[in-house]
Amino acid sequence: MTSEQDINKVSLEVDGKIYDGWKSVVISSGIDQICRSFAVEITDNFPGNLEKFTRLRSGQSVVVKIGTDTVCTGYITSTPISYDAKSVTVQVQGKSKTVDLVDCCSPWAAIASSKEHTDTSNSDSWKDVDPGKNSVQTVSVSKKVSVSWHNQSTQKIIADLCAPYGITVKCQSDIGNKYTNFTVNPGETVVESISRLLVKDNLIVTDDAFGNLVITEPGKAGDCEDALVTGENVLSASANFDVSKIYSTYAVVGQHKGSDLDFGKQASQDKGIAIDQNVDRYRLLVIKDTGQSSVGMTKSRADFERSYRSAQFSESTHTIQGWRQSSKKLWEINKIVRLIDNILGFSSKKSQLIKQLSYNLSPSGTTCSITTIPPEGYSRGESNKNPKSQTEQKSSSSGSWADVK
Known part of the structure; x- marks a missing residue:
C-alpha cells in the first residue's frame, strides 16, 4: 500500500537520475500562463554533503513528478546556491518546455523559405513521457519554412510556429474552419504571434504536464470531486473585489478589407458594443481591434x-491542506469546482473555474493555493463561433453609436 508520504514525494528526473528529499517546493500552473514553473530547495548543515544536487545544471531537461504523477516537463532554468557559516542552500528552478515560446522569437521569417526543417514533435527527448492518454487532436506541422501563411487554418499556423522548438500542439477546442493570412512581425516572440492569432477567438492557451501547448476551452478538464468549503477543508482565503477595471460600456472598433460590394464605412467602421447593466455610473472603454475584423x-x-472583466471581480484564492482530493487525484487547473464560502459571499454552492494553482511544501506542511473565477468569464459567445455573413455585417454596421452614451 502506497503511503501518503510516497504519493506526495516530489522528485526531479534528470538524465535518468532521480533527485528527491526537497525541504521546500513550489509548483505553479495557470490557464492564463503558457508555461508552468517549479522551484525546489534543500538546505544542509555546513559543510554538509550536497554533491549530488550541485551536479544539476541550467538547461538540462527535467521531468517533475508528485508521486507517480507527472506535473511538469521542461528545463532547469537556474540553480542558485548560497551559504553562510551554518548551512548551504541549493535551489533548482525550472519551467515547462513551452518557456521557449515565451522567451524566443519565431525563426520562420528569418530562415530562407527554401530551407527545410524536421518535425521535432516526434523526436524530442521527452517522447516517452506522455502516456498518450489524451484524446485530443495533435496538430501536424508543415515541412518547409515560410515567411508567411496564406489561407491556412489557425491551428496549423500555431503548430508551425511551435515546431522549431519541439513543442507539440494539442487542440481540445473546435476552432472551426477559419482560414487566415498571417505574417510574423520582426522581433515578436512566438507567444506574441500566437496571441495575435487567437485574440479574436477568446480561447485558453496553456501547457500541460508533458510540455505540450494546449488550446482549450474553460472547464474542459471536467469537474473536481471535492468542493472548497469554508470551515471544512479551507485554511485561508482572500478576494480583492476590485472594480477598477470594470466598465459600463465596452466598444470594440475595427475594419476589414473592402470589395466592390463592401466598401467605405461598411468596411472601415466595424464596431461592437456590450453593456454591463451592473455598473451604476457611466464608464467607457474603447478597444481597437487589430487585423481583419468584422461586425x-x-x-x-x-x-x-x-x-471576463466582470468575472475577475469575483476572483478569489483559497488555500487548503494537501495537494490531492479525497479520490487521491491531484487538484488541476481548468476544472470546475464548487465553492461554498459564506465569508466571501459565495454561499450558493457556486461553480467556479480553477484559474491558477500552486502546490507548496514548507515547514508548515503541504498546502495547495487555488485561484478560481466564474467560468462565464471565458465564454466565447455564439457570435465568435458563428461569424456573421457579409450581408448581416452590412445590416449591422449601419447602426449608430447610440448605445455608447
Missing part, C-alpha cells in the same frame, strides 16, 4: 471583455 468579431470581443 461579428467586434461584437464578440466586446462581449468577452465585459464577461
Whole structure:
C-alpha cells in the first residue's frame, strides 16, 4: 500500500537520475500562463554533503513528478546556491518546455523559405513521457519554412510556429474552419504571434504536464470531486473585489478589407458594443481591434471583455491542506469546482473555474493555493463561433453609436 508520504514525494528526473528529499517546493500552473514553473530547495548543515544536487545544471531537461504523477516537463532554468557559516542552500528552478515560446522569437521569417526543417514533435527527448492518454487532436506541422501563411487554418499556423522548438500542439477546442493570412512581425516572440492569432477567438492557451501547448476551452478538464468549503477543508482565503477595471460600456472598433460590394464605412467602421447593466455610473472603454475584423468579431470581443472583466471581480484564492482530493487525484487547473464560502459571499454552492494553482511544501506542511473565477468569464459567445455573413455585417454596421452614451 502506497503511503501518503510516497504519493506526495516530489522528485526531479534528470538524465535518468532521480533527485528527491526537497525541504521546500513550489509548483505553479495557470490557464492564463503558457508555461508552468517549479522551484525546489534543500538546505544542509555546513559543510554538509550536497554533491549530488550541485551536479544539476541550467538547461538540462527535467521531468517533475508528485508521486507517480507527472506535473511538469521542461528545463532547469537556474540553480542558485548560497551559504553562510551554518548551512548551504541549493535551489533548482525550472519551467515547462513551452518557456521557449515565451522567451524566443519565431525563426520562420528569418530562415530562407527554401530551407527545410524536421518535425521535432516526434523526436524530442521527452517522447516517452506522455502516456498518450489524451484524446485530443495533435496538430501536424508543415515541412518547409515560410515567411508567411496564406489561407491556412489557425491551428496549423500555431503548430508551425511551435515546431522549431519541439513543442507539440494539442487542440481540445473546435476552432472551426477559419482560414487566415498571417505574417510574423520582426522581433515578436512566438507567444506574441500566437496571441495575435487567437485574440479574436477568446480561447485558453496553456501547457500541460508533458510540455505540450494546449488550446482549450474553460472547464474542459471536467469537474473536481471535492468542493472548497469554508470551515471544512479551507485554511485561508482572500478576494480583492476590485472594480477598477470594470466598465459600463465596452466598444470594440475595427475594419476589414473592402470589395466592390463592401466598401467605405461598411468596411472601415466595424464596431461592437456590450453593456454591463451592473455598473451604476457611466464608464467607457474603447478597444481597437487589430487585423481583419468584422461586425461579428467586434461584437464578440466586446462581449468577452465585459464577461471576463466582470468575472475577475469575483476572483478569489483559497488555500487548503494537501495537494490531492479525497479520490487521491491531484487538484488541476481548468476544472470546475464548487465553492461554498459564506465569508466571501459565495454561499450558493457556486461553480467556479480553477484559474491558477500552486502546490507548496514548507515547514508548515503541504498546502495547495487555488485561484478560481466564474467560468462565464471565458465564454466565447455564439457570435465568435458563428461569424456573421457579409450581408448581416452590412445590416449591422449601419447602426449608430447610440448605445455608447
